[in-house]
Amino acid sequence: MGEFDVIERFFKTRFAVDRDDLLLGIGDDCALLNLAPGHQLAVSSDVLVEGVHFFSDVDPQTLGHKCLAVNLSDLAACGAKPKAFTLSLTLPSIDEAWLRAFSDGLYALSKMHACALIGGDTTRGPLNIGITVLGEIPKGQALVRSGAKTGDDLYVSGTLGDARWALLALNGHMPVDKGRLQTLRARLESPTPRVDLGLALRGVASAAIDLSDGLLGDLAHVLKASQKGAQLQVLDMLQSQLVSEDLRTLAPDQALKLMLQGGDDYELLFTAPKSKAQALKALAQELNLPLTVIGQVTENAGIELLHAPSLLDTETLKSLCSYDHFV
Amino acid sequence: MGEFDVIERFFKTRFAVDRDDLLLGIGDDCALLNLAPGHQLAVSSDVLVEGVHFFSDVDPQTLGHKCLAVNLSDLAACGAKPKAFTLSLTLPSIDEAWLRAFSDGLYALSKMHACALIGGDTTRGPLNIGITVLGEIPKGQALVRSGAKTGDDLYVSGTLGDARWALLALNGHMPVDKGRLQTLRARLESPTPRVDLGLALRGVASAAIDLSDGLLGDLAHVLKASQKGAQLQVLDMLQSQLVSEDLRTLAPDQALKLMLQGGDDYELLFTAPKSKAQALKALAQELNLPLTVIGQVTENAGIELLHAPSLLDTETLKSLCSYDHFV
Numbered sequence: 001m002g003e004f005d006v007i008e009r010f011f012k013t014r015f016a017v018d019r020d021d022l023l024l025g026i027g028d029d030c031a032l033l034n035l036a037p038g039h040q041l042a043v044s045s046d047v048l049v050e051g052v053h054f055f056s057d058v059d060p061q062t063l064g065h066k067c068l069a070v071n072l073s074d075l076a077a078c079g080a081k082p083k084a085f086t087l088s089l090t091l092p093s094i095d096e097a098w099l100r101a102f103s104d105g106l107y108a109l110s111k112m113h114a115c116a117l118i119g120g121d122t123t124r125g126p127l128n129i130g131i132t133v134l135g136e137i138p139k140g141q142a143l144v145r146s147g148a149k150t151g152d153d154l155y156v157s158g159t160l161g162d163a164r165w166a167l168l169a170l171n172g173h174m175p176v177d178k179g180r181l182q183t184l185r186a187r188l189e190s191p192t193p194r195v196d197l198g199l200a201l202r203g204v205a206s207a208a209i210d211l212s213d214g215l216l217g218d219l220a221h222v223l224k225a226s227q228k229g230a231q232l233q234v235l236d237m238l239q240s241q242l243v244s245e246d247l248r249t250l251a252p253d254q255a256l257k258l259m260l261q262g263g264d265d266y267e268l269l270f271t272a273p274k275s276k277a278q279a280l281k282a283l284a285q286e287l288n289l290p291l292t293v294i295g296q297v298t299e300n301a302g303i304e305l306l307h308a309p310s311l312l313d314t315e316t317l318k319s320l321c322s323y324d325h326f327v
Numbered sequence: 328m329g330e331f332d333v334i335e336r337f338f339k340t341r342f343a344v345d346r347d348d349l350l351l352g353i354g355d356d357c358a359l360l361n362l363a364p365g366h367q368l369a370v371s372s373d374v375l376v377e378g379v380h381f382f383s384d385v386d387p388q389t390l391g392h393k394c395l396a397v398n399l400s401d402l403a404a405c406g407a408k409p410k411a412f413t414l415s416l417t418l419p420s421i422d423e424a425w426l427r428a429f430s431d432g433l434y435a436l437s438k439m440h441a442c443a444l445i446g447g448d449t450t451r452g453p454l455n456i457g458i459t460v461l462g463e464i465p466k467g468q469a470l471v472r473s474g475a476k477t478g479d480d481l482y483v484s485g486t487l488g489d490a491r492w493a494l495l496a497l498n499g500h501m502p503v504d505k506g507r508l509q510t511l512r513a514r515l516e517s518p519t520p521r522v523d524l525g526l527a528l529r530g531v532a533s534a535a536i537d538l539s540d541g542l543l544g545d546l547a548h549v550l551k552a553s554q555k556g557a558q559l560q561v562l563d564m565l566q567s568q569l570v571s572e573d574l575r576t577l578a579p580d581q582a583l584k585l586m587l588q589g590g591d592d593y594e595l596l597f598t599a600p601k602s603k604a605q606a607l608k609a610l611a612q613e614l615n616l617p618l619t620v621i622g623q624v625t626e627n628a629g630i631e632l633l634h635a636p637s638l639l640d641t642e643t644l645k646s647l648c649s650y651d652h653f654v
Contacts, residue, residue: 023367027552028472029404029537030369030462035362040350042357043445045413045459049452077356086372088415088457118370125376125455130415130448132372132459135357145355210356225354 001094003122010103011087017116022084031118033084035136042080042135042142046070050127054189055170060098062189063129064105069193070212071133072113073266076198077210079143080135082115088130089122113195143201143208143270148226152206152271152297155280157194157289159244160215160265161258162187168258180246187244191266197291200283201270208270214262218269219303226271231304232295234311241290253311260305271297328421330449337430338414344443349411358445360411362463369407369462369469373397377454381516382497387425389516390456391432396520397539398460399440400593403525404537406470407462409442415457416449440522470528470535470597475553479533479598479624482607484521484616486571487542487592488585489514495585507573514571518593524618527610528597535597541589545596546630553598556629559622561638568617580638587632588646598624 001009012026024032035041048067050056068085075082087106091099110117115133166184168174176184194210201208207226209218223230237243237259238252247255272280277293284291298304308317328336339353351359362368375394377383395412402409414433418426437444442460493511495501503511521537528535534553536545550557564570564586565579574582599607604620611618625631635644 024469024471029401029535030371030407030469032405032464032469033368033370034466035368041360041362041368041461043360043411043413043459043461044357045415045447045457047415047417047448047450047455047457049417049450049455052450052452074356078359080357084370086370086459088372088374088459090374090376090455120372121374121457123374123376123379125379126453128374128376128417128452128455128457130372130374130455130457132370132413132415134368134370137359139361142351142357142359144351208356 006094006099006122010099011117014103014107015110015117017114019114019116022116022118025116025118031084033118033134038139039136040139040142042075042078042137043132044071044074045130045132046074047128047130058189060101061105064102065109065190067129067131068106068109068115069191070266071131072109072115072193072195073191073210073212075133075135076194077143077208077268078135078137079141079198079202079208080137081199082113082195083134083136084116084118085131085133087117087120089120090125090128091122092125092127141202143198143205145207145209145222145225147207148222148228148271148297149206149273150228150297150299152273153277153293154230154232154295154297155270155272155291156211156215156242156267156294157197157291158267159247159290160242160262160267161247161255162244163191163264164258164262165246167264184246188264191264193266194268196287197268197289200287204276204279205270205272208268211262211265211267211269214260215269216260216303222269222271223301223303229298229300229302229304230295231298231306234305234308237292237294240292242292242294256311257316333421333426333449337426338444341430341434342437342444344441346441346443349443349445352443352445358411360445360461365466366463367466367469369402369405369464370459371398371401372457372459373401374455374457385516387428388432391429392436392517394456394458395433395436395442396518397593398458399436399442399520399522400518400537400539402460402462403521404470404535404595405462405464406468406525406529406535407464408526409440409522410461410463411443411445412437412458412460414444414447416447417452417455418449419452419454468529470525470532472534472536472549472552474534475549475555475598475624476533476600477555477624477626479600480604480620481557481559481622481624482597482599482618483538483542483569483594483621484524484618485594486574486617487569487589487594488574488582489571490518490591491585491589492573494591511573515591518591520593521595523614524595524616527614531603531606532597532599535595538589538592538594538596542596543587543630549596549598550628550630556625556627556631557622558625558631558633561632561635564619564621567619569619569621583638584643
């Protein structure tokens with residue numbers, strides 16, 4: 001089976017989507033798309049590499065889900081509506097069962113968001129999955145990182161730290177019950193991109209980012225772009241819905257460390273003026289998704305963890321901000 | 328040096344482009360772009376993998392050029408004007424000298440076409456370079472593969488087969504003088520995307536494709552999409568400007584084989600009605616680029632190589648159509 005057969009069999013026919021803004025999809029030199037009148041294009045690219053972003057024995061179906069999910073999460077952080085994506089698939093060999101399962105996971109999420117596969121590249125080499133996703137958004141309504149204002153509340157959706165626990169457990173760095181590992185691993189490998197939340201935050205949030213690298217690291221990006229600082233109410237966080245049922249079984253310092261350091265959460269971190277508090281409470285109910293206030297935006301740079309020194313040792317506090325893909 | 332330092336140092340500041348249709352580039356969750364009124368978006372993705380698409384000792388500057396060039400070539404084949412691109416860079420380690428040279432080559436071509444780097448991903452792993460390029464095109468004017476009509480002339484730009492000779496020579500499968508290898512290798516590693524030609528072919532060509540996999544393979548894609556066949560005037564091809572000075576030094580059957588099998592030519596193959604012959608002659612002069620008629624589109628499927636059996640042995644004729652990335 002060659003490159004063109006792989007595309008035809010696992011992707012082209014299957015992913016055909018009936019969207020009248022797609023004029024030409026897989027199978028020409030370029031895909032052709034129309035943009036809705038009065039709209040802007042949002043573009044993001046993310047790559048997943050074997051041994052770096054996922055384990056070699058990962059279920060290919062969840063991998064197909066995750067590689068699109070992390071890209072949709074970027075669209076969500078901008079408040080953009082998913083439109084289409086390209087898939088650049090580097091494969092060590094043609095494994096039909098693997099491709100079938102991978103395509104299953106990818107297709108299910110793509111269909112859920114009417115996000116059409118419009119092209120890409122399939123080639124031989126060490127497993128590497130690159131996706132570029134396109135979304136659209138009414139002009140001027142995009143959520144960006146730079147809009148946080150002093151006094152805004154800081155919000156996080158869902159729960160934090162579950163994916164990190166799974167990663168540490170799978171690497172043998174943290175103990176976990178077998179039953180619990182299954183739910184934690186699902187949080188790591190099958191994140192839910194908060195697309196509906198992102199759309200609802202247009203005109204409500206002042207800034208937003210998706211949590212891929214961990215709460216403190218990603219918060220730092222928002223604060224840097226906005227030229228602000230933040231105070232986090234660490235004790236409140238520990239008593240909030242931000243702590244999953246699984247993390248509640250841990251000692252508070254362990255749970256807090258996982259939540260602050262995080263990584264692979266794919267929740268949204270956003271800021272909003274206090275005047276939006278009621279609207280956000282209603283939105284949380286409507287989406288059936290916790291939206292937790294974790295602190296406030298401050299005028300002066302830096303992140304202050306209120307009460308953290310009473311919970312965490314100095315070494316842990318120091319290490320919390322150092323995550324980087326190449327470190 | 329971490330991921331964010333790499334982006335900042337080698338890409339973000341350097342590639343800043345002043346285009347008023349780019350509202351947000353590198354450094355947020357998504358890039359934001361406007362599309363010109365009455366225009367469509369053209370999108371294409373191509374990946375280059377070490378050991379598959381380039382040698383490990385390739386000059387990183389030419390690699391930076393090539394990975395964007397092959398993507399711009401896809402835009403050219405659609406008649407789209409380059410607008411922006413994302414770069415997904417998987418690197419085994421942070422080699423500053425390598426990154427500087429790579430970024431030099433990428434930047435030079437990006438600047439030449441005012442094609443802005445708007446985002447991407449930088450991660451660790453076996454060397455893999457994925458680019459997704461965005462172009463724009465007035466609605467309804469895109470060149471597609473499916474438009475070839477019976478009786479149209481088949482054209483190819485530039486020269487064919489040089490890159491293939493370079494590849495065979497570098498792999499030790501074909502002899503070459505040292506001096507000659509340098510020019511041939513430049514054709515393999517620094518292809519010129521035919522962007523201006525693609526723009527000029529709007530309203531002139533009936534179908535187009537860029538030659539990445541080889542003349543016969545890519546011609547087959549056009550014919551399949553158009554439900555047509557073709558006759559190639561092999562003797563005329565051998566006496567035309569399609570044969571480079573380098574290939575002229577070979578026996579005719581060797582030259583012909585390289586030209587037909589090709590690969591990595593990144594010239595445009597297009598079809599046009601005979602009524603456009605004068606306009607295309609003038610265009611070739613204007614662009615200072617040979618545009619050679621290699622045959623005609625026929626009603627019945629299949630590619631007929633006129634006079635080829637007198638030049639090539641049966642084995643060679645048989646092997647000409649079998650190229651595929653996974654074979």
